Amino acid sequence: MSPDNESARPDRRARGTLRRSRGRWLVAGVVVAALVAVSVVVAVTRSDSDDAAGDTPTHHGTLVYGVAGTQVSLDPAVAATAVTSVINRNIFDSLIVQTGPDTFAPWLATKWTVSPDGTTYTFTLRDGVSFHDGTPFDATAVKASLDHVVDPKTKSAYAASLITPYRETRVTAPNVAEVVLAQPFTPLLQALSTPSLGIQSPKALAEPSTSYRPVGTGPFAFEQWEQGRRETLVRNAAYSSPPDGATHTGPAYLDKLVFEFVPEDATRFGALTSGQLQGIAGVPPVSAGQLADRAGFTLHSTETPGLNYNVYLNGTRGPLQDVAVRRALSAAIDVPKLVDNVYFGRYPVADNPLTRVTAAYDASARGELATYQPELAKQLLDQAGWNRLDGDGYRVKDGRRLSLVWPYWPEGTREQREVVAEGIQAQARSVGIEIQRPKVDTGTYIDKYLIGGEYDLVDVSFARPTPDVLRFAFFSTNTYAKAGGNVALVNSPQIDTWVTDAASTTDPARAARNYASVQHDVLKQAYIIPVYTPVSLTGFANTVRGITFDAQTYPRFYDAWLAS
Structure with missing residues (x-):
């Protein structure tokens, strides 16, 4: 069991067909992810290909990124493959962002407090944020998202394990959510920073599971899923909620973000070097040195936490x-x-x-x-x-x-x-x-x-x-x-x-x-x-600028743009 830097734990209901979009999946191999050996790679880490001398980001273009696994469920509360997390990180914002091994900063939550007994976390939320379907983001959405994760009907595997002491979320005001635990649980903040606990539209969650579409507040919105082939996201023109550490505000620079599922290492690497893809996860170790020395490309190598x-x-x-x-x-x-x-x-x-x-x-x-x-x-x-x-x-x-x-x-x-x-x-x-x-x-x-x-x-x-x-x-x-x-x-x-x-x-x-x-x-x-x-080996053409990585070394594309 493993992710390609990512592998998946299989849905027990899939029975080999992998046809159900909301099966019970769990990462069991390297999820793409990590901190560097001596320093933390966080959301503000820049690509080596960035030109500090002054190229100006432009709003245009489609970036095509090749991943080694496949997307087996669109719901972050259900599937925990690294592929799912890499994609959903762009669709769903989290309450907070992890900035170091034990440090966190605001995202959809502007601040938070913890009760003296460690069982109640009170989050004050951003105003003026909307989901891709137009539903306002508020404390009700936080409650709906976390309740969805622990609902037995969801059959969540990994996401539910992140918040095992979860008892309830209380909505004390439209912009205040109290997350109540059965006992103190210090890993809660880290858990809430992951894509698996990204905040979902309560309207979308209310739809039948057979009609599920991922709807978040993130910089990109879901457009199409061609199962086994690709998933396409489009820029959220109304985006206004980047995390602390982002290098710009407002909408993403890219028009579209396409994730191509290319399981074969040699095929994926060849597609990058021939220009069919502009970036890939899981650069084969045997080819990593070749890519690092190749003009026009950048290799990122970070150990996985x-x-x-x-x-x-x-x-x-x-x-x-x-x-x-x-x-x-x-x-x-x-x-x-x-x-x-x-x-x-x-x-x-x-x-x-x-x-x-x-x-x-x-x-x-x-x-x-x-x-x-x-x-x-x-x-x-x-x-x-x-x-x-x-x-x-x-x-x-x-x-x-x-x-x-x-x-x-x-x-x-x-x-x-x-x-x-x-x-x-x-x-x-x-x-x-x-x-x-x-x-x-x-x-x-x-x-x-x-x-x-x-x-x-x-x-x-x-x-x-x-x-x-x-x-x-x-x-x-x-x-x-x-x-x-x-x-x-x-x-x-x-x-x-x-x-x-x-x-x-x-x-x-x-x-x-x-x-x-x-x-x-x-x-x-x-x-x-x-x-x-496991080491996250990712490669990009040097025309891709502004790539950042989160604490799990998932690439983030909000600040990314394409140079001419």
């Missing part, structure tokens, strides 16, 4: 119930060599569930990781009773082969992760562990594996610029069936306590200690094998 691309070990069934076997598998894999061979040094080797650009990343946790030591892997397996080999060279115990199931879902695989998996499979075999890679369609992947739990390994990455992503990935009840990302099916009361306390405390040092404890325990128990840090 959130969860690394990790292999998750299901400790609830079969041999992986034994931590010794989990650690043996980890010790059997030469991760640095694999990553270097596949990604040519463009993606950092991971040593933690969190990426190193994520707040609360604890470098000392790597000491718990079972790194490449094949002889140690063999010793651990011997000690665990897997000390005999069958005729094919695989270990056996009580007449049973040490065999693990890692389903291969081609539609959800990006960034040559299937090549990484082949390397892991070969290295596991060298110590006597069999890894089966059944190739499955979407329906089988959902029903038999994600819902049915008939897997031992799953590979996932997840972009979100907050350490609260650890709660999403390891809280015991946050399984796929319950709209979460705990695909290792970890059931640890201690981890539950740490992530809950970290999310509710107002003491940053206490939260950091809790998050550090989770990182140490996850590696010690070998719930994951960290592989690499």
